[in-house]
Amino acid sequence: MKLIARLxxxxxxxxxxxxxxxxQSRSFQPDFVPRDPNVKPIRYKYPAAYDPYGPRPPPSDKxxxxxxxxxxxxxxxxxxxxxxLREILRHPTLKPISVEGMDLGAMGxxxxxxxxxxxxxxxxxxxxxxxxxxDAAAKIKVIKEVRSFTSLGLxxxxxxxxxxxxxxxxGVTKEEANEIIEKIKAVGGVAVME
Numbered sequence: 339m340k341l342i343a344r345l346x347x348x349x350x351x352x353x354x355x356x357x358x359x360x361x362q363s364r365s366f367q368p369d370f371v372p373r374d375p376n377v378k379p380i381r382y383k384y385p386a387a388y389d390p391y392g393p394r395p396p397p398s399d400k401x402x403x404x405x406x407x408x409x410x411x412x413x414x415x416x417x418x419x420x421x422x423l424r425e426i427l428r429h430p431t432l433k434p435i436s437v438e439g440m441d442l443g444a445m446g447x448x449x450x451x452x453x454x455x456x457x458x459x460x461x462x463x464x465x466x467x468x469x470x471x472x473d474a475a476a477k478i479k480v481i482k483e484v485r486s487f488t489s490l491g492l493x494x495x496x497x498x499x500x501x502x503x504x505x506x507x508x509g510v511t512k513e514e515a516n517e518i519i520e521k522i523k524a525v526g527g528v529a530v531m532e
Contacts, residue, residue, distance in 0.1 A: 464509040466532045467518045469502055476526025483525050487518055505532075 397405075408416065424431065472480045477499065484506060485495045498504050506529065507518060515531045522529040 463511070465512060465515045466508045467506045467510065467515050468530050468532055469499065469504050469506050469522065470528045470530055471502055472499070472522075472527035479525040480522065480527045483521050483527075487521070 408419065411419075423429075469480075469484075481492070481495050481499050484490065484499055485492065488495065488507060490498065498506070506522075507515075510518070512531070519529045519531060
């Protein structure tokens with residue numbers, strides 16, 4: 339019984355195939371016809387300039403006369419036409435774009451480069467402490483003092499002190515720089531603030 343049930347679907351598929359034909363149909367592919375090698379391709383004529391709105395009609399005589407009258411005006415009178423038309427037609431006036439605060443760099447312009455007259459002198463907030471010289475007898479004390487306010491080891495601090503003049507600390511406040519200078523002076527060295 340089970341064998342017959344298995345054969346029935348196969349028999350129905352075979353019967354269907356006979357009725358509708360093969361399952362692989364090429365009806366979606368058009369037949370390929372090779373192009374004649376002797377036929378030249380079609381050349382389309384394109385307009386010299388593309389106008390998306392199509393050809394425009396020529397201006398009317400009234401417009402041509404008006405354009406001729408405007409062209410015959412003096413330059414001073416021609417300059418007055420634009421603002422008057424803007425006012426009559428109620429067009430918004432174009433405001434200039436402010437470039438204040440923008441760095442235009444090489445582009446130049448009104449705001450290009452640093453402002454000269456209005457730029458205030460900016461007070462320096464970060465200083466460097468530079469060791470200028472020290473007494474030979476106080477070399478060990480200077481090395482110990484340098485190690486106290488830097489995170490250098492003994493060898494690095496010794497190398498730094500020996501290559502005088504050398505910058506001991508960079509980017510410190512004025513108060514901190516003055517404290518370091520006083521400490522170096524107390525042990526026999528001379529330091530300056532830059």
